Amino acid sequence: MPSLVDLWTRIIEWFHDRRDRSSLILGFNKSAKDAFINGYAPVILEARISKGNKNYKHRFSSLFNTGFRIKAYSGFALSKNDTINIGNVILANQPLVRRLVVLGFDTLEVHCDVGNQGCQWQLHDYIQIGQVE
Amino acid sequence: MLIIILSKYQSAADAAFWGILQGVVFTLFFVVRARLKNARKKRLQNKVEWDEVSKDESDRVANENGSDWDSIKKNNNKDNV
Numbered sequence: 545m546p547s548l549v550d551l552w553t554r555i556i557e558w559f560h561d562r563r564d565r566s567s568l569i570l571g572f573n574k575s576a577k578d579a580f581i582n583g584y585a586p587v588i589l590e591a592r593i594s595k596g597n598k599n600y601k602h603r604f605s606s607l608f609n610t611g612f613r614i615k616a617y618s619g620f621a622l623s624k625n626d627t628i629n630i631g632n633v634i635l636a637n638q639p640l641v642r643r644l645v646v647l648g649f650d651t652l653e654v655h656c657d658v659g660n661q662g663c664q665w666q667l668h669d670y671i672q673i674g675q676v677e
Numbered sequence: 678m679l680i681i682i683l684s685k686y687q688s689a690a691d692a693a694f695w696g697i698l699q700g701v702v703f704t705l706f707f708v709v710r711a712r713l714k715n716a717r718k719k720r721l722q723n724k725v726e727w728d729e730v731s732k733d734e735s736d737r738v739a740n741e742n743g744s745d746w747d748s749i750k751k752n753n754n755k756d757n758v
Contacts, residue, residue: 585746597727628730628738633745635735655725662725669732 561606565593565647572640588617589630596651600666606648612667613653621659630654631663635670645671 572591579585596611616622616630631654635641644652645667655662 579746597729624728625738625742628735629742631730632735632739632742636739636745653725653727660723660725662727663730664727665730665735666732 561647568643568647569593586618587630590615590617594651594653596649596653597664597666600650600664600668602645602650602668604645604648605650610649611651611653612644612649613655616654616656618656619658620656621661622656624661624663627654627656627661627663631665635665638672641667641670 569591572589576585576589576591580588591612591614593609594611594613595609596605601610614630614634616627618626622630631652634652634654650667652665652667653662
């Protein structure tokens with residue numbers, strides 16, 4: 545039976561996690577806009593939180609809303625290869641992927657603004673746990 | 678129903694007040710219901726079909742095209758030439 549102090553700590557941690565998740569989304573969106581403006585990225589990426597895939601749950605998954613959804617504003621329907629390319633760019637950023645996992649996300653979703661096709665990745669496969677750089 | 682309820686009030690001011698309040702509540706109810714219906718319709722229209730990508734497939738595409746914007750742009754230009 546958790547003590548009152550444990551319960552209080554969990555409540556405070558929950559609020560901190562919510563705040564950290566919001567700041568991650570805001571920071572990602574700002575960086576994506578800057579990358580597009582500077583010509584580094586060919587498309588504008590916009591992140592938001594989604595329900596996620598319940599089959600991808602891991603030890604740190606949140607109870608609800610475990611998906612990190614990225615919408616790519618390309619103006620035309622992207623092929624599956626292009627969508628996977630965008631996903632790979634995100635997954636190649638190890639600190640970002642580890643931060644996502646620690647904040648309770650378990651699914652990365654990428655789709656474009658045209659069409660209804662998208663790709664999902666299980667984030668736990670990409671955190672290289674136990675490996676030190 | 679509205680007329681029957683309003684006839685319970687003895688003063689015209691009371692009846693007017695409650696009549697206006699009921700009108701506002703009903704209007705809000707119908708407006709909110711229409712907005713929720715439209716939002717649901719929009720959500721169903723924009724529903725995305727998700728393709729689960731395995732690590733092997735992801736690594737294969739990364740080996741072909743790279744995993745940073747510069748290599749992807751270079752490979753895209755090569756395909757378009």
